[in-house]
Amino acid sequence: MDIRMDADLGAAYHSPQQQARVITEAWAAENMYCVMCGAPRLEHLQNNKPVADLCCPHCRNTFELKSHNGRFGSVIADGAYETMMGRLRDDNNPHLFVMEYTRPEYMVENLWIIPSYFFTSEIIIKRKPLPPTARRAGWTGCNIAWKNIPAQGKISVISQREILDPKAVCEKVSATTALATSRIQARGWLMDVLYCLEQIGREHFTLQDVYAFTDYLQERHRENHNVQPKIRQQLQYLRDKGFVEFLGRGEYRLKQ
Numbered sequence: 001m002d003i004r005m006d007a008d009l010g011a012a013y014h015s016p017q018q019q020a021r022v023i024t025e026a027w028a029a030e031n032m033y034c035v036m037c038g039a040p041r042l043e044h045l046q047n048n049k050p051v052a053d054l055c056c057p058h059c060r061n062t063f064e065l066k067s068h069n070g071r072f073g074s075v076i077a078d079g080a081y082e083t084m085m086g087r088l089r090d091d092n093n094p095h096l097f098v099m100e101y102t103r104p105e106y107m108v109e110n111l112w113i114i115p116s117y118f119f120t121s122e123i124i125i126k127r128k129p130l131p132p133t134a135r136r137a138g139w140t141g142c143n144i145a146w147k148n149i150p151a152q153g154k155i156s157v158i159s160q161r162e163i164l165d166p167k168a169v170c171e172k173v174s175a176t177t178a179l180a181t182s183r184i185q186a187r188g189w190l191m192d193v194l195y196c197l198e199q200i201g202r203e204h205f206t207l208q209d210v211y212a213f214t215d216y217l218q219e220r221h222r223e224n225h226n227v228q229p230k231i232r233q234q235l236q237y238l239r240d241k242g243f244v245e246f247l248g249r250g251e252y253r254l255k256q
Helices: 016-030 081-090 168-179 184-200 209-213 213-218 227-240
Strands: 062-069 075-082 096-100 107-114 122-125 141-144 155-159 204-206 246-247 250-252
Touching: 016 062, 016 096, 062 075, 075 081, 081 122, 081 141, 155 168, 184 209, 184 213, 184 227, 204 209, 209 227, 213 227, 227 246
Parallel strands: 062 096
Antiparallel strands: 075 141, 096 107, 107 155, 122 141, 204 250, 246 250
């Protein structure tokens, strides 16, 4: 793997956005391995495929790439809102590579993989429709709330220009598959509780620490009026899946 990209590939395009898309996708197809099965190469899918950019020829998992010159903020701009929500409901969302790079030298600074089962309707933010004066008047896009994805779902592949061990990356991804569920509502609760545990900021925590997020969780799941029992249910699920250890008397340990 080489963190340098071929900037010359963008020479035929005038738009910086088009240049970046061509250059970063070509880099991923040339350099990235499949984080799901460990296959050494990914295939670049045909242009304008509506769901994904890359595919593993071995396990057929698909991947989308989002890249940004410099650091991402709290959100990642995505495509059409209804398309994204349809993908979530149908459970055909690709896994997401998130890349930060520097221009004009086009060097990969950071790269993460977010497995598709970490995506929930709660982290998709609907943008305002484009105004009547816009070329695509009425089109409604969306953002991905990057900051609300739990740490377990943001797995580093390249960190500050350092290429991490592919075997270790694949093992981390494999460990998260225990959290995969096709039920979008159940997935939303699970990821939100994981996010709350991350916000506590300690390896050891109590049930009362998690209850402190009751209002936050109620706001995100307005249809549910039994938030604290739901919190206990999610902690039990995380315990059964090996992500949390129950120590007794309302005390827990978050496993790393």
